[in-house]
Amino acid sequence: MCGLTGFIGLPGPDAALASHGRRMANTLVHRGPDDEGLWTDADAGVCLVHRRLAIVDLSPAGHQPMASASGRYVMAYNGEIYNHADLRRALESEGAGLPWRGHSDTETLLRGIEHWGLDETLRRAVGMFAIALWDRQDRVLHLVRDRFGEKPLYYGWVGQGRDSTFVFGSELKALRAHPGFASPVCRQALALYMRYLYVPAPYSMHRHIYKLEAGCRISLSVPVPPPPEAGLRPPSRHGNLSLVRWWSLADVARQGAADPLPDDAGTLDLLEQALQRAVAQQSLADVPLGAFLSGGVDSSLVVALMQAQSSRPVKTFTIGFDDPAYDESPHAAAVARHLGTDHQVLQVTGTDALAVVPRLPVMYDEPFADSSQIPTHLVCAAARQSVTVALSGDAGDELFGGYNRYFWTPRLWRRLGAIPYPLRQVLSGSLTALSAPTWDRLAAPWQRRGSDGVARVGEKLHKLGRSLRGVRTADDLYLRLVSEWQDPAEVVRADGMLPAGPTTALDDPLPGTGLPDLAARMMYRDSVSYLPGDILCKVDRAAMAISLETRVPFLDHRVAELAWRLPPSMRIRGGQGKWALRQLLDRHVPRTLIERPKQGFGIPLGDWLRGPLRPWAEPLLDPARLAREGHFHPAPITARWAQHLAGRGDHTASLWAVLMFQAWFETVA
Template sequence: MCGMTGFVLAHAGMSGARLRATAATMAAALRHRGPDDAGAWADEQAGVALGHVRLAILDLSPAGHQPMASDSGRYVIAFNGEIYNHLALRAALQAAGAAPPWRGHSDTETLLAGFEHWGVAGTLERSVGMFAIALWDVHARTLTLARDRFGEKPLYYGWAGRGAERAFVFGSELKALRAYPGFDAGVCRESLAQYLRLMYVPAPLSIYQGIYKLQPGCLLTLRDAPPGQGPDAPLLPGEEYGTLALQRWWSLARAVSDGARAPLAEAEAVPALAAQLREAVRLQSLADVPLGAFLSGGVDSATIVALMQAQASRPVQTFTIGFEEAGFDESPHARAVAQHLGTNHQALFVAAAQTREVIPLLPQMFDEPFADSSQIPTYLVCQAARRQVTVALSGDGGDELFGGYNRYFWGPRIWQRVGAWPHGLRQAGARGLLAVSPGRWDAWLSRAGLVRPGEKLHKLGRALQGANTVDELYANLVSEWPAGHGLVLGAGKITDLPLPQPDAGIEDAAARMMYRDAMTYLPDDILCKVDRAAMAVSLETRTPFLDHRVAELVWRMPMHTKLSGDVGKWALREVLYEHVPRALIERPKAGFAIPVGQWLRGALRDWAEALLDECVLREQGYLDPRPIGVAWRQHLSGRYDWTARLWSVLMFQAWLEASR
């Protein structure tokens, strides 16, 4: 795991020493991603430079230093990630007579040899791993940026600088781009509006005007010098702009369609899944440094740890975090699973004050506004793990692949009941849900064993308002501030970003929800959260569920092997129950939550009120203070829980304050 960055001048003319120094400065902004080594490389004639910082995982020797040139000298790479099957790729190159004299045993060197023999796309298609790559072809004077299939590793690009220093810039995090001389991109109001709706900035947008995220599974090629100005909107796959071209090298949409055309029989599903997951965990357990895993006690992390321990020769190091607040501590469940599996388990217990100390770190850690409050415990568990290990496996991706979110059950079911109602009647029903306060709903339904039913019924009521299809219901369910909220001054009409759609296999409404989450929420929220929190403490995280062979297999499985009655992840549970008793796992899904809403009414109130001050908001000119003030007062009253909405505003305000 590392950090990479670089730039290509619109007009070559900068000296080689200046090129390397600038790239080194940009890379230094990413030092937390790679504390073990750093390097810079430049081609003065072409006006291109690459910078890199290294967290050594495979081949700890100087033979793994980057930027790295291929054996022939044609390619130079700056690479962030891991290629888990790189030894198999080396064997294939050897068998084809295409292996160079190996200098070391890093996966970076393997990639370069593959590019020489199979080409860029051909090598990536053969690779199992997570990565963001910048590759300069010295012969063709072409830069290629590539991102892994699911977006585990980040990659930003855009334009910065003025005059002779105008350049196409790129890097693992925005802070590297901001370190380029003359960077002056302003806040993109469309991105801000999307962020307040979704709680994250969705790809291909970034919070900055003219700076974009490379979408998962895509290649961006820049042939020769870049155009002096970037496009007015981000490129979509298949589009070109000047010397830039964007294309997909892997498509989840294609995997979904292929799975529909070649479905697995139900009897094959669980054995095939167990075998493929075992292989994914085996590959991702290879490292030249200490390795462990996160263990929450839920289905996803327990499955990964169970398969790790089954293939390990000694107890696996596992980590969880516990909280003092009642109702938020999942650590006893993790401890029970760890004891059954025989792992070397460590639980870190933190007080509320320790947790709140993380909040001032978030703007720098995430680089752009990000409002999934589980970012805080994620950072804390990564920090705890890093004291013992350099690599940790996680269960991320399980919810999106196997049907772990409540909306997959209740969204289609509710729509089946109310979708045929006249629009007016449906809106009346929504108003009825909202007419009763969340606290009153909680009091009425407390004996039903539901977790925060009032909050969920209000969310459903808001989602039903304006929904005319089950897909619109889904869009509302994943939104906090509603579409067209008008909160961002000067943003204009908020439009949904287009998503590629499979041509088959997605007629089921729940399947469409899972697909869309995998395309948006997974890379832009879940994987972003884990990457930034882990990299802030120089910890590499790996996600076996996102081995593309696992994902492709899962999309071949019948839908009822994922969502079965009122049970999600049915097939995954069957794999897990070969190792862990049902009684240790079967309980309501709790998530990785902390009591932010309570803190906003108490210990964080002064901090929040300073950021939400009406005069401050008006002076900044980004947000309309009126709806924010209403939400704040209603939240303080205790009758409504606007934690998520307020947290999104607070995280933007904190980021804006820190970025000045």
């Protein structure tokens, strides 16, 4: 795991290019504390810089930027290719096995690109990666991001007119370090952020700076074109720049529908074999390795498969909170005892969690308002004390139907869809008429203790009530459920209509076949939006802030492709998600250790905003300050803040979005 950055622009002296490159790379030391490398091409105005966290081949033979054997290609690369040993054997069998300089996957990638070409090498690679590749022969820069967006890659333009430079990097802070950077806040991105609590690709919070979407490749030749009027979506061409999608989840969904698997034990065996292979390949490293363990289905299955293939106890990590309502550590400890792992629990207090808050703007580099970022960073910090690599159970929910909304929303719509639209609006108001704590008290006698119980009922009913406003179709309901500020124009100040900009993956048409039911459509949309924009971003920044590499076995694309061939009944059955994963986990862990209501990785943030965080939050939400800075309309924010403080509503998520933007703008922008 590493960090990369660089630029391409006007030709200039190597010393000047190197000076700018080092300035950018110095912002990424946390992503790569072990080594720094820099390469320039003065004639083309190209600079590639790399910060290395050594995981595979710790020797100088893994140093980057690395040149290919022929010298044609130079590459800076962030990630891991889990099947690179298989790729090496394939290259050797095809006569491309020149003497290897070392055993790094970087060298394997370069050899593959020379022998097979870039696109075929990407197709064969299993892993997570962000790549900057300079073709010295054709004078073309290629930027590539992995299939699901596990590794970040930003790009964009700094400077003016003919002095415009194309910059790229693993984090925005590297781009901001270029002397030509002067990009204001992008209002379209701010509006999307207030809706989704993260900035979806291709946007970033800065104008003319973008995220490369998952599974996409940019190819750019000199001279660099000026910045486009709006962000680009694949496929696009802008001057000498082309943007294409080299891997598509939509294709996977269509192909899965055309070739479904039977609902039987043989399919479960295939799935377990695919997961065993993914876990085995991702458990290879030349540094200490472990896993996160929450005691839920996904992380427990990953750890179970790790332990089954290991000759020694796997190191596992969780955190325990002093508030029992948010503490999952006893469940994780029970699973760890059963599997025989070397388990560590870091007990944290509210004070420990609150201490993370001031670091979030720099850690996440742009506004990011998933509050589970705080415990995620704490568990990463706990793991980093013992290991350099940690496997996680992320993406199990999106691929196998784990979120409550996947089975509650279809049930709900079957009932609500038959109600006339005006009456649905009345119901919307009635759900928010009672406070969230009142709903919790009313629901307590009916709450089941099984896995299909729901934690924090009142909070969810309030969100449902807000979500029903204006809903006419089942797909409308999904978009409302994943939106926090339902009408961003209500709160984002843009002197009228927000200007038009690039669409996001949520605006793309659904695959033409293969998504007949609402749950599948929701899983697909989450996989191309929420997963890369929120979940993977959250874990990458939280972990890389303290130089920890995280790996996600469920995102081995062969596992994902198999998941999309499963019949719906193997994802959701009997009102319960992740049915297939639960059957596999039953082979390793007693069901009694796992079954409980889905809780999420939460903290009592709403209470903290009324208590210990209030002195920090109040100045950031001051109406006069909001009006002076000019990003928000103060009135709706002030109203929600007053209601939250009085306990008349739980507005934690919407207020946290404003606070994270304000803290970022104060600290970073």
